[in-house]
Amino acid sequence: MVTITNHMPTAELQALDAAHHVHPFSANNALGQEGARVITRAKGVWLTDSEGEEILDGMAGLWCVNIGYGREELAEVAARQIRELPYYNTFFKTTHVPAIALAQKLAELAPGDLNHVFFSSGGSDANDTNIRLVRTYWQNKGQPDKNIIISRKNAYHGSSVASSALGGMAGMHAQSGMIPNIHHINQPNWWAEGGDMAPAEFGLARARELEEAILELGQDRVAAFIAEPVQGAGGVIVAPDTYWPEIQRICDKYGILLIADEVICGFGRTGNWFGSQTLGIRPHIMTVAKGMSSGYVPIGASIICDEVAEVIGMDEFNHGYTYSGHPVAAAVALENLRILEEEKIIDHVREVAAPYLKQKWEGLLDHPLVGEAKIVGMMGSIALTPHKASRAKFASEAGTVGYICRERCFKNNVIMRHVGDRMIISPPLVITPAEIDEMFVRIRKSLDEAYAEIQKRDLLKSAA
Numbered sequence: 001m002v003t004i005t006n007h008m009p010t011a012e013l014q015a016l017d018a019a020h021h022v023h024p025f026s027a028n029n030a031l032g033q034e035g036a037r038v039i040t041r042a043k044g045v046w047l048t049d050s051e052g053e054e055i056l057d058g059m060a061g062l063w064c065v066n067i068g069y070g071r072e073e074l075a076e077v078a079a080r081q082i083r084e085l086p087y088y089n090t091f092f093k094t095t096h097v098p099a100i101a102l103a104q105k106l107a108e109l110a111p112g113d114l115n116h117v118f119f120s121s122g123g124s125d126a127n128d129t130n131i132r133l134v135r136t137y138w139q140n141k142g143q144p145d146k147n148i149i150i151s152r153k154n155a156y157h158g159s160s161v162a163s164s165a166l167g168g169m170a171g172m173h174a175q176s177g178m179i180p181n182i183h184h185i186n187q188p189n190w191w192a193e194g195g196d197m198a199p200a201e202f203g204l205a206r207a208r209e210l211e212e213a214i215l216e217l218g219q220d221r222v223a224a225f226i227a228e229p230v231q232g233a234g235g236v237i238v239a240p241d242t243y244w245p246e247i248q249r250i251c252d253k254y255g256i257l258l259i260a261d262e263v264i265c266g267f268g269r270t271g272n273w274f275g276s277q278t279l280g281i282r283p284h285i286m287t288v289a290k291g292m293s294s295g296y297v298p299i300g301a302s303i304i305c306d307e308v309a310e311v312i313g314m315d316e317f318n319h320g321y322t323y324s325g326h327p328v329a330a331a332v333a334l335e336n337l338r339i340l341e342e343e344k345i346i347d348h349v350r351e352v353a354a355p356y357l358k359q360k361w362e363g364l365l366d367h368p369l370v371g372e373a374k375i376v377g378m379m380g381s382i383a384l385t386p387h388k389a390s391r392a393k394f395a396s397e398a399g400t401v402g403y404i405c406r407e408r409c410f411k412n413n414v415i416m417r418h419v420g421d422r423m424i425i426s427p428p429l430v431i432t433p434a435e436i437d438e439m440f441v442r443i444r445k446s447l448d449e450a451y452a453e454i455q456k457r458d459l460l461k462s463a464a
């Protein structure tokens with residue numbers, strides 16, 4: 001058997017990777033030709049690759065490494081838990097201390113009466129749980145036809161067949177189809193879709209699409225509305241201020257359940273424990289994952305309010321995962337929450353990191369490519385445009401310019417992502433002002449290089 005280690009030459013690792021490893025969300029043949037970058041270790045906000053390059057992680061992995069890389073405490077807790085009780089399930093009249101302690105802690109941190117926790121292994125399966133939760137809730141209340149869930153176009157709620165149908169990504173729908181009784185309304189993306197409306201007016205119009213959908217589908221048919229407080233993978237779309245109060249009013253008026261997908265927004269990303277608190281939302285159910293363990297181990301959950309939990313509990317809930325409440329994952333997540341709390345990392349976000357990041361982020365508006373700069377806490381996006389005043393799109397295929405910018409960042413050792421022609425960041429919450437300065441030196445250099453390339457390739461043209 002070949003022993004594969006960090007010490008092997010990069011080309012050999014890349015060849016083995018290309019031969020055997022199918023990467024998510026990738027064109028694998030092309031990636032195999034190019035060779036994936038091999039990340040070997042990480043500390044704080046820094047990644048190191050197999051060539052010894054130091055890379056500033058502006059995305060916290062996949063928006064998840066909130067406390068930063070390399071925290072020994074989590075490794076120790078994992079090792080201790082594996083020795084003591086590596087696995088046991090919570091299906092048949094059994095429980096264990098890590099699951100009890102994490103559920104109690106989440107209930108303490110979550111707002112309002114969100115006091116009950118159903119564990120999963122990540123965000124996709126937590127949203128699958130939510131579909132079953134809300135449908136079971138209305139069934140148990142004697143309204144089995146109240147089973148339609150309203151979601152938003154361009155939302156990301158996961159990659160399983162059900163959670164991707166719940167999400168609003170057209171490419172994913174095309175690949176695996178839909179499940180019954182999911183309905184999508186438009187997203188509150190003023191930059192791309194606001195036309196001549198002022199942002200406030202547009203925010204109200206987009207929120208009122210929820211009311212129109214409820215009236216059209218029938219109040220007796222609509223079970224729930226699901227949304228991320230700030231749409232993440234859709235391109236960090238921050239709704240106008242008028243949007244969420246109106247959504248909340250509509251959910252209250254028609255008595256439909258509100259599910260906040262906090263997989264990205266949770267655990268400090270927006271400057272509070274949860275994005276719902278930042279945006280003034282009162283959900284009946286929250287989906288959490290990612291920052292709950294800072295990505296050190298896979299874990300997710302649905303956090304459920306008193307009334308929904310009470311109704312679900314009336315009968316057998318036919319749902320569960322082998323790894324629901326996995327003791328090692330739960331113990332690591334609990335330690336991560338202890339660090340977030342005791343080291344006052346969310347205070348650091350609110351008082352230090354987020355205000356400084358906002359200042360630097362909005363400073364990018366002076367760049368010729370940047371038309372809009374949006375940021376909430378530690379998640380931000382810029383819209384790239386050939387013409388700022390008209391909010392024009394590029395004539396090239398959507399994402400061409402975003403990809404050029406993303407590649408320049410990658411080469412300059414700062415990780416950013418592009419979603420179409422938007423660039424996004426979401427760094428570890430522990431990033432310092434000096435690291436933010438360094439990040440922006442690299443981002444500006446990358447945008448300048450991208451601009452030169454775009455001009456050279458004659459891509460600075462507006463769509464008709």
Ligand code: PLP
Nearest residue numbers: 122123124156157158261263289
């Ligand atoms: N919900 C949101 C808002 C997400 O951003 C993601 C992942 O990025 C998910 C759900 C799916 O989570 P997972 O990849 O852990 O299944």
